Amino acid sequence: MIIGLDVGGTHTDVVLIGEDCILRQSKVPTNPSNLFESVWTALEEVTRDVPPESIRRAVLSTTLTTNAIAEQKMVEAAMIVSGGPGIDPECFRTGRHYFSVSGSINHRGREIQPVDPMEIEAIAALLKSEGVRHVGVVSKFSVRNPKHEIVIRDILGNDFENIVLGHRLSGNLSFPRRIATTYLNASVYPVHKKFFQAVQDSLQKKGLNIPIFILKADGGTMSLEASLNSPGQTILSGPAASVMGSLPFSSETDETLVLDIGGTTTDMAVLIRRVPLLDPVGSEVGGYKTLIRSLKTYSIGLGGDSTVRIVDGKLKIGPDRQGRAMAYGGPFPTPTDALFVLGKASNGDVEAARRGIQPLAEQLGMSLEDTANRIFDQACNMILEAAARMIDDINSKPVYTVQELLEGYQVKPKEILVLGGPAPYFAFRLAAMTEFQVHVVPQWNVANALGTGMAKNTCELTLFADTERGIAIAPEEQYYQQVKKDFDRQKAVDLAFKLLKDKCLQEGASESELEMEVLEDLQFNMVRDFYTTGKNIRIKVQIKPGLIPEFRDIAERLFNFCPLPGAN
Amino acid sequence: MLKTVSKTGLVFFPAFDWAIDPTHPEREERLLYTQDQVFEEGLLDIDGIVEYKPDMATIQDIRRVHFCAPDEWSVLTESHLISAGGAKTIGIEVMEKRVKRGFALVRPPGHHAMRVVHGSRGFCNINIEAIMIEYLRETYNIDRVAIVDTDCHHGDGTQDIYWHDPNTLFISLHQDGRTLYPGTGFCYEMGGATAAGTTINIPLPPNTSEEGFLYALDHAILPILEDFKPQLIVNSAGQDNHYTDPITNMNFSAQGYAELTRRLKPDIAVLEGGYSIETALPYINVGIIMALAEMDFSRVREPDYQPEKIRQSRETGREIERVVEEVLDCWRKGPETREKYLAGKPFVPRGRSIFYDTDNILETQKENLRVCGDCGGVLSIDSETDTGYHIFAVHIPRKACKACQEMGYQWYDSADAKIYHQIFLQDRTHDQYLVRKA
Ligand SMILES: [Zn+2]
Numbered sequence A: 001m002i003i004g005l006d007v008g009g010t011h012t013d014v015v016l017i018g019e020d021c022i023l024r025q026s027k028v029p030t031n032p033s034n035l036f037e038s039v040w041t042a043l044e045e046v047t048r049d050v051p052p053e054s055i056r057r058a059v060l061s062t063t064l065t066t067n068a069i070a071e072q073k074m075v076e077a078a079m080i081v082s083g084g085p086g087i088d089p090e091c092f093r094t095g096r097h098y099f100s101v102s103g104s105i106n107h108r109g110r111e112i113q114p115v116d117p118m119e120i121e122a123i124a125a126l127l128k129s130e131g132v133r134h135v136g137v138v139s140k141f142s143v144r145n146p147k148h149e150i151v152i153r154d155i156l157g158n159d160f161e162n163i164v165l166g167h168r169l170s171g172n173l174s175f176p177r178r179i180a181t182t183y184l185n186a187s188v189y190p191v192h193k194k195f196f197q198a199v200q201d202s203l204q205k206k207g208l209n210i211p212i213f214i215l216k217a218d219g220g221t222m223s224l225e226a227s228l229n230s231p232g233q234t235i236l237s238g239p240a241a242s243v244m245g246s247l248p249f250s251s252e253t254d255e256t257l258v259l260d261i262g263g264t265t266t267d268m269a270v271l272i273r274r275v276p277l278l279d280p281v282g283s284e285v286g287g288y289k290t291l292i293r294s295l296k297t298y299s300i301g302l303g304g305d306s307t308v309r310i311v312d313g314k315l316k317i318g319p320d321r322q323g324r325a326m327a328y329g330g331p332f333p334t335p336t337d338a339l340f341v342l343g344k345a346s347n348g349d350v351e352a353a354r355r356g357i358q359p360l361a362e363q364l365g366m367s368l369e370d371t372a373n374r375i376f377d378q379a380c381n382m383i384l385e386a387a388a389r390m391i392d393d394i395n396s397k398p399v400y401t402v403q404e405l406l407e408g409y410q411v412k413p414k415e416i417l418v419l420g421g422p423a424p425y426f427a428f429r430l431a432a433m434t435e436f437q438v439h440v441v442p443q444w445n446v447a448n449a450l451g452t453g454m455a456k457n458t459c460e461l462t463l464f465a466d467t468e469r470g471i472a473i474a475p476e477e478q479y480y481q482q483v484k485k486d487f488d489r490q491k492a493v494d495l496a497f498k499l500l501k502d503k504c505l506q507e508g509a510s511e512s513e514l515e516m517e518v519l520e521d522l523q524f525n526m527v528r529d530f531y532t533t534g535k536n537i538r539i540k541v542q543i544k545p546g547l548i549p550e551f552r553d554i555a556e557r558l559f560n561f562c563p564l565p566g567a568n
Numbered sequence B: 001m002l003k004t005v006s007k008t009g010l011v012f013f014p015a016f017d018w019a020i021d022p023t024h025p026e027r028e029e030r031l032l033y034t035q036d037q038v039f040e041e042g043l044l045d046i047d048g049i050v051e052y053k054p055d056m057a058t059i060q061d062i063r064r065v066h067f068c069a070p071d072e073w074s075v076l077t078e079s080h081l082i083s084a085g086g087a088k089t090i091g092i093e094v095m096e097k098r099v100k101r102g103f104a105l106v107r108p109p110g111h112h113a114m115r116v117v118h119g120s121r122g123f124c125n126i127n128i129e130a131i132m133i134e135y136l137r138e139t140y141n142i143d144r145v146a147i148v149d150t151d152c153h154h155g156d157g158t159q160d161i162y163w164h165d166p167n168t169l170f171i172s173l174h175q176d177g178r179t180l181y182p183g184t185g186f187c188y189e190m191g192g193a194t195a196a197g198t199t200i201n202i203p204l205p206p207n208t209s210e211e212g213f214l215y216a217l218d219h220a221i222l223p224i225l226e227d228f229k230p231q232l233i234v235n236s237a238g239q240d241n242h243y244t245d246p247i248t249n250m251n252f253s254a255q256g257y258a259e260l261t262r263r264l265k266p267d268i269a270v271l272e273g274g275y276s277i278e279t280a281l282p283y284i285n286v287g288i289i290m291a292l293a294e295m296d297f298s299r300v301r302e303p304d305y306q307p308e309k310i311r312q313s314r315e316t317g318r319e320i321e322r323v324v325e326e327v328l329d330c331w332r333k334g335p336e337t338r339e340k341y342l343a344g345k346p347f348v349p350r351g352r353s354i355f356y357d358t359d360n361i362l363e364t365q366k367e368n369l370r371v372c373g374d375c376g377g378v379l380s381i382d383s384e385t386d387t388g389y390h391i392f393a394v395h396i397p398r399k400a401c402k403a404c405q406e407m408g409y410q411w412y413d414s415a416d417a418k419i420y421h422q423i424f425l426q427d428r429t430h431d432q433y434l435v436r437k438a
């Protein structure tokens, strides 16, 4: 049995998944001021009277770190950054404790200027005197040579609770994003650690000695232990939960657009033959552009509870939410109220909904039903337009080789999968308005928890080799090896796969999950004075995001196809 | 959050899978370290810097500028279409006012490609700036354009294409032709009969450093631009004036290039040469992008940058002052030179040999220009290579008068198909291109 638990903004969903069915499912209100309580209540409910040894694993997706950032409830980690020539590192200041220090490394990974130990010692003393316990260290081009970050950490010594080094978090280039990513990882560390230790301790106290995995923003999982090294990867795992839950129902041969229509927002993602599309650089969260691997998602301020009003004689929906629909006692009319007026929803106060829509109808000089229809259509159109923008954005991503440009691969989804509260109604209308095949994700109300429970481990690894310098490094893995002139692309890929496999197993993956693929493999001849002096090799490999193999098929058997309402 | 002052568009196309040959300076590796630096600096994340995917230029785009012999596909590859297309993409974004300025950081380059193309010369096959400019003229109704070529080599291809166009000001700043390929670009090369003065050459002595470049900019280029009043300024932003460039002898720097860009304020910059791929290009390109965006680039410098070590000598400085005087004199003499030609013979011939160093072809050209008081004048080119390929080409300029148009068609129709392998007509008044085969 597997537990999947997803803490959302308003509800916490939990499922207990058995061999071929959902054994239990539960929804408890999320208490934002005490997430632990929400998680614990949900876990208690779903594990009641279950023999502990029959639970194989529990996967958790929480808004803990996301909220900590949004509400500025994280500790403010100190940052020590060394930039060298280029944009002034001061432009990327993260907070009060931000030190731009000497030392520089160039794009080849060569040391240009060493670190000044006295400078670092002075900073260490200052931080200690001010009681700072969490530090991030970043140097420009540390993914080509992590020496300076390591040297600085060694000088800082054991006097700090946690020191995060930039090169361990991602192999991608971007000094500003590395700074932001390191800062976030260092700053959410204490809250993440405290929370998950509490969860683990409580489970152990109950005799549930089960491995805990945590969902990441890229739709993959990592072990609790691994998450302590990069808690930042849990930021924005929410959208990933639903996307993973819709995976089994998506086309195996085509591209799919996933729409999660919630109360406040509609979140979108794209699946390519059942593999979620990732953001090529990293996620953006709370105003920070990061190197955190995440699904490419797009969110618009439009949901079932969005406020509907007339502005300059025109109907406007969202982007704000002032409360629930009037049919549920809310203060302003919403798209959900329009559904009540149209008779598509009935488990609330229809009269209140009509009262909400009526003034809008009067201002527009239209009948109540026509107004409701227009609200509904406009909401659908806004979603479709945003989806078109997202797909356009994906397709306009630059490429850097002639071959890729000529191939001109374009994402063109043929189907839409909808989940979320008003999913069935929207699906029906979207199907009528477009050429897409539109389906509702079966059991959409627990798809997020299911997706969380069934997601498999994901990992990415970057390998950089420079045979002129005679080195191969995988910065995220602290891997450094001298190589000879005959080291080449194929050897590099083999090495990258081996390192990736080790990394995944260490992060708690099982052998059956290791579906590895090459994301990037470039080899350049380095020529100086008309002679080839070496090879510059860049490899990026990953474990394909997806569902754990044994549950991929079972997931389909779990549910019957959910027919569209009113289709008959 | 880092923000630009001016919204700046960028097409970055390093063509990581294209080379002239594996050890040629124009090889896959050329923009590798520039990409590293641009990515690591996070330039593409800056609010106000927008990266675009390049469009591909079309055969029609090329036919506004070139006569390719025997045809386009024989002298170019897809990567040339992408490179020219990248420049075009930036041009469109600037003209549509979606960005204030733009930079096409693309390869392969184009400024040695002349109007007639039999092959590759100076690593160039088609002129990417000219293809962009003529596309913009066709689409956006712009007329007066200035091209400032800051590559270390004389932009002889661009000079050739605009030699007879009084509405295009071509200024080339380069290492003296007596000391460097292609061996041209002297002050006295100042344009054809109807466009005298709108070609400006500023040959600088070897070892010119920041002071010298900025002196020429402030005292020659900027005042001439001020006089000419272009609607669009295009910078052929070659980067081989750098003190570490392996194939030239100048002492320019990343700070210098950025400062030059800041003062020049080009609407569009297009990468040309630059072969110090590891120690110069990464820093120059970051500097140029930041200067276009009007950001603070004061900390962008090469790791080994020591301005006092590369400073030009006093004699070099004096030589530059002398060249600038001569340049200004040429500029002032333009109008009277044109008058003189108009009062003279009705046709001006020009004969030359052109060597395609990359493809090892020798071309012999006989040009004939109608000296017209109403337009740039219709132009014919008889071109034969040492491999025996012979063409006749007629160019009717964009703003040709009726008489020049008629004469162009007459030349085209009456050319003897027995002498030539092919006869071409480029009618820019109707955006037409005709080919007659023997
Ligand atoms: Zn050059």
Ligand SMILES: [Zn+2]
Pocket: B372, B373, B374, B375, B376, B377, B378, B400, B401, B402, B403, B404
């Ligand atoms: Zn005329």
